[in-house]
Amino acid sequence: DTAVSQTPKYLVTQMGNDKSIKCEQNLGHDTMYWYKQDSKKFLKIMFSYNNKELIINETVPNRFSPKSPDKAHLNLHINSLELGDSAVYFCASSPGQGSFEAFFGQGTRLTVV
């Protein structure tokens, strides 16, 4: 029973397309995150939500829009995909806003061609 699950695991799409990545956690956590890991393997936080409210937005382009329909879900929608968006995107959750014990999903490898 996966704690944090993301779909799809792989996503290959053309430039200019719009795509979504879904994330669900069954841990009962209040806080969820999206991280981006680029080709150099640096992990950068993109967004953080607490109880469906946006807490952190790390100067991510407006083309990226997170949506949290409930506290167990945090989806990421990306408009007008660019080559530079190619990366692995990780969803994570934690018990509280400041908790450092986060649980990560398996990642979604996005390739824009």
Add this chain to the structure above:
Amino acid sequence: LAKTTQPISMDSYEGQEVNITCSHNNIATNDYITWYQQFPSQGPRFIIQGYKTKVTNEVASLFIPADRKSSTLSLPRVSLSDTAVYYCLVGDSKAAGNKLTFGGGTRVLVKP
């Protein structure tokens, strides 16, 4: 968040103990030290967290000296499957609006 410095990579052999030291000279009073492990093609996984002295769990031990300006993650008797990137994070885990900020990590390669 306190800045952390850790070696870029380390090589080891099966059965050896691996010690990874992380420097965090400007650690604040309320900051905790947390370590994550990331296997290839997987998300990071929480390993251990501590505030001072020594913490041990089934995966690793964390040694923190009295001045807390550094910490050492110790992996006992590593196996090939311990090959991963290990991240040291420092911050106040109880502060609202806080966030996990990952540095470059230490790439540990365990050889047969």
